[in-house]
Amino acid sequence: MEMNISLQSVSLPDFGAVTIEPALSEAIFLQRQERLKKRMSELGIDALVVYADREHHANLTWLCGYDPRFEEALLIFGAAEVPALLVGNEGLGYAELCPSPVCSILYQPLSLMGQDRSLSPALHDLLLEEGIRKGQNIGVAGWKYYTAQEFEQPSLVFETPSFLIDALRKIVGHDRVRNANNLFMHPQDGLRIINEAEQLAAFEFAACLSSDGLKNVLFGLQPGMTEYQAAALMGANGFPHAAHTMLTNGPRAAYGLPSPSMNTLKVGEPFTMCMCLWGALNARAGWLVHDETELPEGVQDYLDRLAIPYFRAITKWYEHIGIGVTGGELYDIIHREIGDPFFGVQLNPGHYIHYDEWVHSPIFKGSSITLQSGVALQVDVIPATGSAYHTINIEDGIALADEALRNEIAQKFPETWARIRARRTFMAEVIGIQLKPEVLPFSNIPAYLPPFVLSPDRVLVKEA
Secondary structure (H helix, E strand, O other): OOOOEEEEEOOOOOOOOOOOOOOOOHHHHHHHHHHHHHHHHHHOOOEEEEEEOOOOOHHHHHHHOOOOOOOOEEEEEOOOOOOEEEEOOOHHHHHHHOOOOOEEEEOHHHOOOOOOOOOOOOHHHHHHHOOOOOOOOEEEEOOOOOOOOOOOOHHHOOOOOHHHHHHHHHHHOHHHEEEOOHHHHOOOOOOOOOOOHHHHHHHHHHHHHHHHHHHHHHHHOOOOOEHHHHHHOOOOOOOOEOOOOEEEEOHHHHHOOOOOOOOEOOOOOEEEEEEEEOOEEEEEEEEOOOOHHHOOOOOOOHHHHHHHHHHHHHHHHHHHOOOOOEHHHHHHHHHHHHOOOOOOEOOOOOEEOOOOOOOOOOOOOOOOOEOOOOOEEEEOOOEOOOOOOOOOEEEEEEEEOOHHHHHHHHHHOHHHHHHHHHHHHHHHHHHOOOOOOOEEEOOOOOOOOOOEOOOOOEEEEEOO
């Protein structure tokens, strides 16, 4: 029997104010470092060098809590009792705020050009001083690793700067320097894939900000506004972004990724928006119309042709996901429902999220990777029809938590837990989506999808 989806008037509740920002203690970072040391020992890695810059800091931030602002940074881990954090001129003082013990060292080539670079020894000498020795096995982590589909020897391929790889190879030997990003980012057992209660609470805090931003746009935008004016409704408050803010109306909306511009919002044109913070991303796409009568000629069946089949697939995804579910099962659900080439679903239908918007994805054809308690995921299925129908999109964050983790979150973060429970109730009783107990929705617009953006209280629901 086919699941019935319809457009109905819905009142979006307030899920509770954000008054407390969860923080990660020094103990959390020390526990992470012990887990990493154990994994390194099992793999025969003597020391690990973690590279970071403004765009690619997630592994280093997870490990010690430091994130570069303008410069680059290097963390030498495992060669000495206290990790050495190499930073540039402007990062040296900022490193004093690092929430876990590090030995901060000025290495000026990490600074911006034109600044003084005369005070630092060579990187080769610093690496020796910090315990890197000939014959050791050294791992290097930045933000990406490769597979045999791409390169003949993927463990010897790096995305990090050559000055780092060259210096390490000169000391320990060419083949003893290996890409070690899988320690952090492997979709089954990467250390960043499973999150503590504290980290999940921090991500939920971020999701409140990002989803409230989109809610403000949905209920505040007006035709005639510029895209900048509409994006300003998001109310960005300075919380760190993991990707640029996106909002477009008209022809550029087909590309999804552009930033706002002075273009004015016009009735009858496609619309898309996205706000992405550390640990949270929310996106919506549809048409800037009140109802189907304002749609362009030829796509007035948008609801039946695209929106309803899409939301039916999303509903089935939501109702199936849970601990022990494989990524392949979720992939199959989406492609059974909207696998027709018309829908143009090409990217993975869901992925992990962290400080970086996309850590990895366990959701691909034939995937046997099982989802575990502690993962943070994006409901992320994007039809790229390449047609006059444009697209539709609902992207929000969730986490999976077994009973013990749920109890820990409830005990340590009662405000967070109250919002999660309220969202689950709303999704079940109003939207009609029945979640498994372990599925924790983080968005304040949970499964809330108005395909006609100028009627934000009319959303797609699963009929009882």
